[in-house]
Each structure stands twice: as structure tokens, then as C-alpha cells.
Amino acid sequence: MRSTRKSCNEWIYCLFLIITLTGISNSIYAQTTTRIVTGVVTDEDGTTLPGAAVLVKGTKTSASTTVDGKYSIAVPSDASVLVFSYVGMTATEVTVGTKVVLNVTLKSSVSTLSDVVVIGYGTAKRSNITSAISSISEKDIKDLPVSGVDQVLQGKVAGVSVTTNGGQPGGGVSVRVRGVTSVNGNEPLYVVDGVPLQTSRNSISQDQLGGMGGQTTQSPLASLNPSDILSVDILKDASAQAIYGSQAANGVVIVTTKRGKAGEGKITYEGYYGLQEVQKKLKIMDLSQFAQYNNEILGEIAAVDGNPNYSTVGEFQNPSLLGKGTDWQDEVFRRGVMQNHQVSFSGGQDKTNYYTSLNYFSQEGTIVGSDFNRLSLRFNIDQQVKSWFKVGLSTNATRSNQRISLTNGSDAIVTIATANSPAAPVYNEAGGYATTVAVGGYNFGNVRNPIALALAREVRNIQTKGYGNLYGELSFTKNLSFRSELNFDYTAGDNSAFQPYIDNILTPSRLVEQRTSNVYYGVRNFMNYNQTFGKHNVTALLGHEIQRGMYDQLEAARQNLTQNIPAIGAGGEAGQSLGSYLGDFAMESFIGRAGYTYDNKYALNVSMRRDGSSAFGPDNRIGYFPAASIGWTVTNEEFAKDLKVLNYLKVRAGAGAVGNQNSPTANAYVTRVRLVSTAPFGQGGIPQNVGNPKLGWESVITYNGGVDMGFFDRKLEVTVDVYKKETSDMILSSSLPVFTGIGTQYNDIQAPVVNAGNMVNKGIDFSISSTNMSRANFEWKTNLIFSKYKNILNSLNSETADISRYVEYGNAVLLTRTIAGRSVGGFYGFVTDGLFRTAEELNSGPDQGLGISQKGTWLGDIRYKDLNGDGKIDQNDLTFIGDPNPSFTYGITNTFRYKTLDLSIFLQGSYGNDVLNYTKRTTEALNNVYSNQLETVMDRYSATNTDGQLPRYNQWHNNNIRVSDRFVEDGSYLRIQNVTLGYNLPVNLIKKAKMTNARLFVSGQNLYTFTKYTGYDPELGAFNGGATFFNIDNGNYPNPRTFTFGANITF
Structure with a gap:
């Protein structure tokens, strides 16, 4: 028995020993399989995060990152999950698997740009947006060698057409949101950090130095450094724009600048150096x-x-x-240097975030004597003073200096360079500018030396600008807050146009000086409410705003300056002038907006704005601008949960009204009087205009329908919007008979401004975003945008009314005409029907309008069509010969990433737009023995070349240069707009220099243009932003090709 018990005890002991040893062995095995995992933790910008916490989920094992963001932690098994966290960042969980190196990127805990859209007076979740709003992020902006933010929009946003008004450094850009809205101003409202930037008026007209003048406007965004931008949101339909009321008729571009983030401070350098050159030269005769x-x-x-x-x-x-002789294009054009340097400091703690930057930008023009430079300083700060009170400030100060090259007219440098004789030298034997050329005793006359005009004349636009927004925000509860803002915008202009006396080239000497001041301030107060209960979410805004602006200008001019001294006091009394202008405006607004969302499926947004403006008389100052939009996220319905291919579907519809108070005459509701001192009985007054106290708002109503779709786990996203935009009660100058004394010249009494006319734009916007391939070391993404619209002016202020635009080129020449039933700014002229090549054609053809004293019509002259059939060619045969508006525009961007290399290729184009090549009217004029011409004139009609394609040479009254379809060309183009190759240096290489991120890049801008257009560049824009003078090449400043090398470094 005892033996049996002993035997059992032995068995129990052995079993216990086996179990114990097994447990020990398992423990030992587990310990031997534990391994070390290392890696680097960074933020979305690639900046390493020191002090980030790393935790093995479900255990107490943890670690933290070093100064350079590195960590090392013991992981017990492949199934372990690591949790990464950092102040201000969203915690991220990652399964280890078999990895021994695990790098992690943390995202900000604040809603990202893809989640949030900046709308008027606030933000909204993208999932709740029911309007047509497009966004551009910081990633789309970096590395682009552009001077202005508006250029960033080109080809990136469906429904937004951006064309540069020429290659003038610091020059203007024409931005059209869904086409032409009015015959008056068409530039959108720009809002930067809540500040509505005022349109710059401080420019000086070049025609004060002779010629027609040129592109003198400067974009309101020229003062903003693109490197400071975090995002750009474009409000495209009235349901989104109506919150801005009378300022939003042409769309709204909201710019948000960078702010600090919680964490260790960062020092960032961003800079590039580049060279610019003209894309091509015209084939002028040597x-x-x-x-x-x-x-x-x-x-x-x-x-x-x-x-x-x-x-x-x-x-x-x-x-x-x-x-070869003198190549005047080589003399005028140069390789210009462009450079940009910025240093920024940013960071923050739990209660304070800050961002400040200092930027210097310099650009030499590709035409000698033109340049632009800008020095800007930005400071943004947010302070959580109490848990219930927050304050912040956004400020920007800029000083810019622009030297303008004469363009667009008879004195345009490009026009003169292409017409100058190659027999003429640039400089004479004494080293001065050459003024005449004689060959073999034959005097070719005075030479308008373009180098002298470009370098001796000096037109400058110096601008000092400061704007900012100061806010305070009280949070009564987590759902209810009150915000008060004070914003301001101050611009001072110091502008001058100086022409020295140069014998036979520039006479007389002349100086024009202009001082301008533009002051704006606004105060707004509003309540915000945001409440979620169950499946319901309600948002509301109620606010009040006042705005005030004041403008003054003082201008003086004198001629015959003593020893060419550029000072008003050095001039004589002949040709002197002195003038001043004062203006102001005020507006008071009440704002309301409400939004409702149910179960993330159904959304409704409504808004109303009431504006009272000083631009109109007491009976018409008030305008109401309502809007409403709805949205249905179909894929959040139960019946759509199991869809395999279509993962996201949202349907939107909206309508709204916005207004326009831009007028061709300031304060047009009153009659203004100009004081004069030359009246017979002392000082008197002359009416400047006929006032119209009944003048009221121009109204724009937009209807929009859209759909957002996502396929294949949203790797393919498609957005389509269709719209109709109708403008009524347009603000126009009325047409009155000449006998009334009403005229259009400066000293004439201006016609009354009235509300009349109707215009309609219909169109479609289409965009695609796709992730074509996504691997650990390789990624390929594509973005495509497409826009198509049709503009029709239904009526003006009478059945026979029109808006005609002329170019001053010796005599006024009609180029465009805007009438009911046509698009705005159509080219107007004669229709050609080949050349007269036989006597029979000459005898049977209509009278071409030249008498015997004008040498008549000969073989080889252009045959114009007799459209009205009366047997003669005259003004009654003028008709529309071209449309500057494109049939559609498009852009496509492909982005590739391989490990630390990235490549971006951006193509942009326009189709169906015509260009009036007015420059060719000079370079193929065939009427001046002194002027150089294009090589094509060698194929003109002559007795020995009766098959010539161009008309004969005619030294006299050349009927062949009438404005006609001969000078209208297809302006369609496809452009390689930008190619950028970047390389991110390895972290282990840059950490020794205390860098957390370093990127080098090379970029080419405006590389090549595929087009049939024979001029310098088919992208011409609008003359000084005007809607009725668009796509006309009249000695425009060519857009340059740019090559840059740059670096972005963060410490």
C-alpha cells in the first residue's frame, strides 16, 4: 500500500516537475523571441517629433523618441501592436508583424484640410458641404516659381480660368470664376485670413509718356508670399458665395495662411534661384x-x-x-534672374501657437529695363488665454518695387523691336543711343530705338502694404461661442513715370508723379452655434459687419525738365498739370447662416445677407442675398452599404443670389462737379456726369447641381457640377446722342449710369483625382480638371446699344464689340475673300472703298466680302470675326513618388479661343520701307509671284491692313506648364547638421507650348483686367520660360 502511495506520489511529482519545466521553458522561449523594434516618428511635413510616446498595447512597456525622433522598444511577439502618440497629434496604432524597423507619420489632431473646408466666416466639414467649393492645399503650391498666389490656381481648379496678362514681373493676372459675370470688373473677391483685400488702384498710365499705355494693374495678391499659404478655397456658386453678398458676384477666393502647431519650434528655410527667358522669337528678317x-x-x-x-x-x-545685322529681339530680350528666399519660425505649446516669416523675392524681366522685387513679413499668433477665451492675430507687411515695361500699343517695346530696321545700330559712334540710319546716302529716317525707350524711360510702381486681422473668441459652452474681429488693409503707392530728353528719340522730357493712399477697415461680430444630438447636427451663425474704405490720390506732371532732372520742380510751366482725387465707401451688413445634417445622409444649408452700400442713393442702398443648398450622401444609406465598386456617392443642388456694386463711375447716383479756375468771372464748376439717383444693385443668380463620386475604396474620385449663372440689372453707362453734350473723353460730361441688360453663363465643371498605384516604395497619382462654359449677353440698355473698344494706334481702330445675342468682347472687323489675282476678279468685285487719290485697288490687294450686298465695302460690312472665349479649358497633373524621389508633371491648356494678332498688323503691314517685317512677307503678291499668299506691298493708303479675319488666329494651346523633380535627403545624413527635413528640387515652368498661334504666346489675358478687351496681342510682354533650383530645409 505504502509502495503504491509512494509510486503515486512519484508520478505526481514527476507530473508537477514536467508542468513546471514546461512553463519555464515556455517562458524562456518567449524571452528569447522578444526583439527590438526601432524607427523614426515624424509629422506630415516630414519633421521628426522628439518626445513622442511609444507603447506596446496591453502592456506597460513603453519608450519615447529622442531629439531626432528616433525610438527603440522591446516587442514580445509578431502580433504586438505599438501605439504612437504626441501632443497635438492623433494617436496611431500599428501592428508590428515581422518588421524590425517601423517608421510612423502622425497626423495633427486638428481636422485636416481634406476634412475641413474654409467657407465664409468659418469652416465646415467637407462631408457637410452642399455647394460647389474647390480647394488647393499647401502641397499643390510648394516649389512653384510664381510671384503671386493667383498664378497657383492656373489649371488646378475646374471652373476657374487663370490667364496671365503678360510676362511683366509683378504684373496682373485675369482670374475668372465660371466665366464673365459682368461687363464691369470680373476679378473675384480675395479674402486672406478673414481680410477682404482691396483692389489695387495705385498704378500710373503709361500713355502719359506717349503711346496707348499698357498693362498697369497689379493683382491684389501680389503682396502675398505664396510660401506662407496653407490652403486656398474657391467658392464657385452662389449658395456658397452669398454669405459675402454684394462683394461675391465674381466668386470668392479664400486664402488661409500657415499657423503654428503644438510641439518643438521649427526653423524652415525655403528658397530657389532661377533663370527666365522668352519661349521663342518671331521670325523677323535679318x-x-x-x-x-x-x-x-x-x-x-x-x-x-x-x-x-x-x-x-x-x-x-x-x-x-x-x-545678319542688328537682331533687335536679341537686344531687347535677356535672360532674367529670379530668386526667392524665406525663413520662417513656427511652433507652439498647449496654449500658444505662432508662425512668423520673412521673405525676399526678386525677378528680372526678360525685357531689359523691367523688374520686380518684394520684401514681406508675416506674423500669426493664437493664444488660449483661458479655457473659455482665445485671441489671435494675423498680419502681413509688404514693400514692393516694380519697374514697368511699356506694352500694348505703339510704344510697346516688343512692337518697336520687331519693326526696327536691322540696318540700324543700337549705339552711335559716340556711345549714345543711335537715332538715325543711312545706307548709301539713302536715309531710312529716325529710328525709334527700343533699347533707349526701355532703359531711359522709367515707369515705377512702389507699393507699401499692410493688412491684418485681430480676433477674440468667447466660448460660453462647447456648442456656443462669440467671435469679434477687426481687420484692416492699408496701401500706399509712390508711383512715377520719367522720360528724359534724348534727341530724335524722346521729346520732350516729362515727369509724372503720383501719390496714393487706400485705407480700409472692417469690424465684424458674430455668434456661432454647433450642436450634435443623436443623429442630428445643427450649425448656425448670426453676425453683423461694418466696412469703410477711403482713397485719395495726388498727381503732378511737368515737361521740359532742366538737365533731365527727375523732379517736378525742375520742369517748366508748359504742359504742367496738377490733380487730386478723393473717394470713400461704406457698407453695413447683417449675416445669417444655418445648417442641418441628419445621420450623415441628408444636409441642408441656408444663408441670408443684407447689405447697405454708400454706392447707391438712399432709396436703393439695401440689397438682400439669400441662398440655399441641399445634399444627399447616397452611399450612407443601408441599401448602398454593400456596393463594391462605388464607395461614395453624394448628390448636391443649390441656388443663391449675389450682387455687384462696381460702377464705371464712382458715386454715380449723384452729379459731381469739377472745379475750374479758367471761368470768365473767376472760379467755376463743370458737371462731370449726369447722376442717377435710381441706380441700384447688379444681381447675379446662380443655379448649381453637382455629384461627388468615389470608386475602388475612393482611389478614384470624380466631381461633376453643372450650373447656370444669370446677371441682371447690369450697371452700365447709357447711350445718349452726341447733341446732348454727353461724351466718353476725360473732359466730357459722362453719361448717366443705369441698371440695364442681362447676361447668362452656362457651363460644366469636371474633375478626377485618382491613385493609380500605391506601393511601399512607389506611388502614382493623377488629377484632371475640365471646364466648359458659354457666355451670352441677352440684352443691353437698348436694342441698338453696344460696347465698343478701340486701340489707339495713330488713329482709333475698332477691335471688339459687345452687343446683345453675342459673347462679351467679340472681335469685330471685315471678312476676307482671298486676293484679287485677275483683272476679271478686280472688275467684277465690289468697290473696296479706296478712291483714285488713294491709288485705288490693284491686283494683289485683299478682297473683302460685301456682306450687305450693296456693291461696296464700308462700315456696314463689319461683322464679328472671332471669339476670345475658349470652348473649354483643362489641366492634368501626374505625381510620382519613388522612395525619397518625387516627380510632378503638370499640363495645362485651352481650346477654341481666338486671338486677334494685332502685332501682325505691323509685322505684315507691307506699307513702310523703313520697317522690318516677318519673313513671311517674302511670299507676297507681286508681278513675279502671282501665287503669293500675302497681299502686295503698298506704300500708300494700305487698305490691306484693315482689321479683319486675316489677323484672327486659333489661340488653342497645350502647355507643359510645370515639371518638378524633388529629392528628400536621408534623415541619417542630415541629422548631424541638426536638420529634421531637407529637400532639393529642380523645376521648369512654362517649358513648351503646342499651338498653331504664330505670335509669342497664345496666353494673353485681359488688358488691365477688362472683360471687353481680351486675347488681343498688341505688343504684349511674352510669358517667360523659367528654370529653377531650390531647397526646403527644416531645423
Whole structure:
């Protein structure tokens, strides 16, 4: 028995020993499988995060990152989950698996840009948006070598057309949100950190130095440094715009600048250095070609006139010996240097965030004598003073200096350079500017030396600008808050136009000086409410706003300056002038908005704004601007939960009204009087205009329908919007008979401004965003936008009314006409029907409108169509010959990432738009023996070339240069807008220099343009932003090609 018990005890002991040893062995095994996992923790910008917590989930094992963001932690098994956390960041869980190196990127705990959209007076979750709003993030902006934010929008946003008004450094850009809204101003409202930027008026007209003038406007965003931008949101339909009321008729562009984030402070340098050059040169004749051309045309003139005095110039008798001569395009164009340098400091703690930057931008123009530089300082700060009280400040100060090149007219540098004789030198023997050229005793006359005009003349626009927003916010509860803001915008202009006296080139000497001041301030107060209960979410805003603006200008001019001293006091009394202007405006507004969302499926948003403006009389100052939109997220319904391919579907619809108070005459509801001191009995007054006390708001109503779709786990996202935008009661100058004394010149009494006319834009916006491939080391994404719209002016203030625009080129020449039933700004002229090539055609054709004294019509002249059939060509045969508005615009961006390399390729284009090549009216004029011409004139009609494509040479009253479809060209183009290659340096390489991120990049902008257009560039924009003078090439400043090398470094 005892033996049996002992045997059992032994068995129990053995079993216990086995179990114990097994447990120990398992424990030992577990310990031997524990391994070390290392890695780096960074934020979304690639900046390493020191002090980030790393925890093995479900255990007490933890670690924290070092100064350079590195960590090391013991992980017990492949199934372990690591939890990464950091102040101000969203905690992230990652399963370890078999990895021994695990790098993690943490996202800000604040809603990201993809989650939040900036709307008027606040933000909203993107899932609750029911309007047409497009966004551009910081990633879309970086590395682009542009001087202004508006250029960033080009080809990036469906429904937003951006065209540069020329390559002038610091020059203006035409931005159109869903087409042309009015015959008056069409630029959108720009709001930067809550401050509505005022349109810059401080420019000086170049026609005060002779010629037609040129592009003198400067974009309101020229003072904003693109490197400071966090996001740009564009409100495209009235349901989103109506919250801005009378300021939003042309769309709203909301710019949000960078702010500090919680965590250790960062020092960032962003900079690039670049070279700019013209994309192409026109094929102008060189000296040997010019000599041959002159020999031929002198003979042709002698034959027509029977005048033997016209004969071949001696030195021109053997053109092949002459060489190239002066290439005036090479002399005028240069390779310009561009550079940008910025240092920023940012950071924050639990209660304070800050961001400040200092930026310097400099750009030499590709035309000699033009440049632009800007120095800007930004400071943003947010302070959580108490748990219930927060204050903040956003400020920007800028000083810019722009030297303007004369463009767009008879004095345009490009126009003169392409017409100048290659026989003329740049400088004379004494080292001064050459003024005449004589070859073999034949005097080719005075030379309008473009180098002298570009370098001796000086037109400057110096601007000092400061704007900002100061806010305070009280949180009564987590759902209810009150916010008060004070914003301001101050701009001072110091502008001048100086022309020294140069014998036979510039006369007389002249100086114009202009001082301007533009002061704006606004105060707004509003309550915000946001409550979620169950499946319901309600938001509301109720506010009040006052705005006030004051503008003053003082201008003085004098001629005959003593020793060319650029000072008003050095001028004589002849041609002197002195003038001043004062203006102001005020507006008071009440604002309301409400939103309701149920179960993340159904959304409703409504808003109302009441504006009272000083631009109108007492009976018409008040305007109401309501809006409403709805949305249905179909894929959140139960019946759509199991859809495999379609993962997201949202349907939107909205309508709203906005207004416009822009007028061709300030304070047009009253009659203004100009004081004069030349009246017979002392000082008197002359009416400047006929006031209209009944003048009221211009109204724009928009209807929008849209759909947002996501496919394949939202790797493919598609957005489509269709819209109709109708403008009524347009603010127009009325048409009155001449006998009333009403005119359009400066000293005339201006016609009354009235509400009349109707305009409609219909269109479609389409965008696609796709992730084509996503692997650990490789990613490929594509973004495509497409926009199409049609503009029709239904009516003006009478059936026969029109808006005609002329170009001053010696005499006024009609170029565009806007009438009911057509698009705005259509090209207007004669229709050609080939050349007269036989006597029968000449005898049977209509009278071309030239008499015997004008040498009549000859073989080789252009045959114009007799559209009204009366047998003669006159003003009654003028018709529309082209449309500057495109059929559609598009842009496509492909982004590739391979490990630490990234490549972005951006193409942008326009189709169906015509260009009026008015420059060709000079370079193919065939009417001046002194002027150089395009090589194409060698294929003109002559007795020995009856098949020539161009008309004959005509030294006299050349009927062949009438504005006609001969000068209208297809302006469609596809442009390689930008190619950028970037490289992020490895962390282990840069950490020794205390860097947390370092990126190098090379970029090419405006690389190549595929187009049929024969001029410098088919992208021409609007003359000084006008809607009725668009896509006209009249000596425009060509857009440059740019190559840059840059670096972004964070410490």
C-alpha cells in the first residue's frame, strides 16, 4: 500500500516537475523571441517629433523618441501592436508583424484640410458641404516659381480660368470664376485670413509718356508670399458665395495662411534661384533678307508710281554680303534672374501657437529695363488665454518695387523691336543711343530705338502694404461661442513715370508723379452655434459687419525738365498739370447662416445677407442675398452599404443670389462737379456726369447641381457640377446722342449710369483625382480638371446699344464689340475673300472703298466680302470675326513618388479661343520701307509671284491692313506648364547638421507650348483686367520660360 502511495506520489511529482519545466521553458522561449523594434516618428511635413510616446498595447512597456525622433522598444511577439502618440497629434496604432524597423507619420489632431473646408466666416466639414467649393492645399503650391498666389490656381481648379496678362514681373493676372459675370470688373473677391483685400488702384498710365499705355494693374495678391499659404478655397456658386453678398458676384477666393502647431519650434528655410527667358522669337528678317526685300519693294514702288527716284540702295545691291545685322529681339530680350528666399519660425505649446516669416523675392524681366522685387513679413499668433477665451492675430507687411515695361500699343517695346530696321545700330559712334540710319546716302529716317525707350524711360510702381486681422473668441459652452474681429488693409503707392530728353528719340522730357493712399477697415461680430444630438447636427451663425474704405490720390506732371532732372520742380510751366482725387465707401451688413445634417445622409444649408452700400442713393442702398443648398450622401444609406465598386456617392443642388456694386463711375447716383479756375468771372464748376439717383444693385443668380463620386475604396474620385449663372440689372453707362453734350473723353460730361441688360453663363465643371498605384516604395497619382462654359449677353440698355473698344494706334481702330445675342468682347472687323489675282476678279468685285487719290485697288490687294450686298465695302460690312472665349479649358497633373524621389508633371491648356494678332498688323503691314517685317512677307503678291499668299506691298493708303479675319488666329494651346523633380535627403545624413527635413528640387515652368498661334504666346489675358478687351496681342510682354533650383530645409 505504502509502495503504491509512494509510486503515486512519484508520478505526481514527476507530473508537477514536467508542468513546471514546461512553463519555464515556455517562458524562456518567449524571452528569447522578444526583439527590438526601432524607427523614426515624424509629422506630415516630414519633421521628426522628439518626445513622442511609444507603447506596446496591453502592456506597460513603453519608450519615447529622442531629439531626432528616433525610438527603440522591446516587442514580445509578431502580433504586438505599438501605439504612437504626441501632443497635438492623433494617436496611431500599428501592428508590428515581422518588421524590425517601423517608421510612423502622425497626423495633427486638428481636422485636416481634406476634412475641413474654409467657407465664409468659418469652416465646415467637407462631408457637410452642399455647394460647389474647390480647394488647393499647401502641397499643390510648394516649389512653384510664381510671384503671386493667383498664378497657383492656373489649371488646378475646374471652373476657374487663370490667364496671365503678360510676362511683366509683378504684373496682373485675369482670374475668372465660371466665366464673365459682368461687363464691369470680373476679378473675384480675395479674402486672406478673414481680410477682404482691396483692389489695387495705385498704378500710373503709361500713355502719359506717349503711346496707348499698357498693362498697369497689379493683382491684389501680389503682396502675398505664396510660401506662407496653407490652403486656398474657391467658392464657385452662389449658395456658397452669398454669405459675402454684394462683394461675391465674381466668386470668392479664400486664402488661409500657415499657423503654428503644438510641439518643438521649427526653423524652415525655403528658397530657389532661377533663370527666365522668352519661349521663342518671331521670325523677323535679318539684314540680308531686309536688303533683298527693300530692293524688291523699291522697284515695285517705282513701277506703280512711275518714279525712277526709287532705286536700289548701293550697299543693298548684294544682300548676301551683309550678314545678319542688328537682331533687335536679341537686344531687347535677356535672360532674367529670379530668386526667392524665406525663413520662417513656427511652433507652439498647449496654449500658444505662432508662425512668423520673412521673405525676399526678386525677378528680372526678360525685357531689359523691367523688374520686380518684394520684401514681406508675416506674423500669426493664437493664444488660449483661458479655457473659455482665445485671441489671435494675423498680419502681413509688404514693400514692393516694380519697374514697368511699356506694352500694348505703339510704344510697346516688343512692337518697336520687331519693326526696327536691322540696318540700324543700337549705339552711335559716340556711345549714345543711335537715332538715325543711312545706307548709301539713302536715309531710312529716325529710328525709334527700343533699347533707349526701355532703359531711359522709367515707369515705377512702389507699393507699401499692410493688412491684418485681430480676433477674440468667447466660448460660453462647447456648442456656443462669440467671435469679434477687426481687420484692416492699408496701401500706399509712390508711383512715377520719367522720360528724359534724348534727341530724335524722346521729346520732350516729362515727369509724372503720383501719390496714393487706400485705407480700409472692417469690424465684424458674430455668434456661432454647433450642436450634435443623436443623429442630428445643427450649425448656425448670426453676425453683423461694418466696412469703410477711403482713397485719395495726388498727381503732378511737368515737361521740359532742366538737365533731365527727375523732379517736378525742375520742369517748366508748359504742359504742367496738377490733380487730386478723393473717394470713400461704406457698407453695413447683417449675416445669417444655418445648417442641418441628419445621420450623415441628408444636409441642408441656408444663408441670408443684407447689405447697405454708400454706392447707391438712399432709396436703393439695401440689397438682400439669400441662398440655399441641399445634399444627399447616397452611399450612407443601408441599401448602398454593400456596393463594391462605388464607395461614395453624394448628390448636391443649390441656388443663391449675389450682387455687384462696381460702377464705371464712382458715386454715380449723384452729379459731381469739377472745379475750374479758367471761368470768365473767376472760379467755376463743370458737371462731370449726369447722376442717377435710381441706380441700384447688379444681381447675379446662380443655379448649381453637382455629384461627388468615389470608386475602388475612393482611389478614384470624380466631381461633376453643372450650373447656370444669370446677371441682371447690369450697371452700365447709357447711350445718349452726341447733341446732348454727353461724351466718353476725360473732359466730357459722362453719361448717366443705369441698371440695364442681362447676361447668362452656362457651363460644366469636371474633375478626377485618382491613385493609380500605391506601393511601399512607389506611388502614382493623377488629377484632371475640365471646364466648359458659354457666355451670352441677352440684352443691353437698348436694342441698338453696344460696347465698343478701340486701340489707339495713330488713329482709333475698332477691335471688339459687345452687343446683345453675342459673347462679351467679340472681335469685330471685315471678312476676307482671298486676293484679287485677275483683272476679271478686280472688275467684277465690289468697290473696296479706296478712291483714285488713294491709288485705288490693284491686283494683289485683299478682297473683302460685301456682306450687305450693296456693291461696296464700308462700315456696314463689319461683322464679328472671332471669339476670345475658349470652348473649354483643362489641366492634368501626374505625381510620382519613388522612395525619397518625387516627380510632378503638370499640363495645362485651352481650346477654341481666338486671338486677334494685332502685332501682325505691323509685322505684315507691307506699307513702310523703313520697317522690318516677318519673313513671311517674302511670299507676297507681286508681278513675279502671282501665287503669293500675302497681299502686295503698298506704300500708300494700305487698305490691306484693315482689321479683319486675316489677323484672327486659333489661340488653342497645350502647355507643359510645370515639371518638378524633388529629392528628400536621408534623415541619417542630415541629422548631424541638426536638420529634421531637407529637400532639393529642380523645376521648369512654362517649358513648351503646342499651338498653331504664330505670335509669342497664345496666353494673353485681359488688358488691365477688362472683360471687353481680351486675347488681343498688341505688343504684349511674352510669358517667360523659367528654370529653377531650390531647397526646403527644416531645423
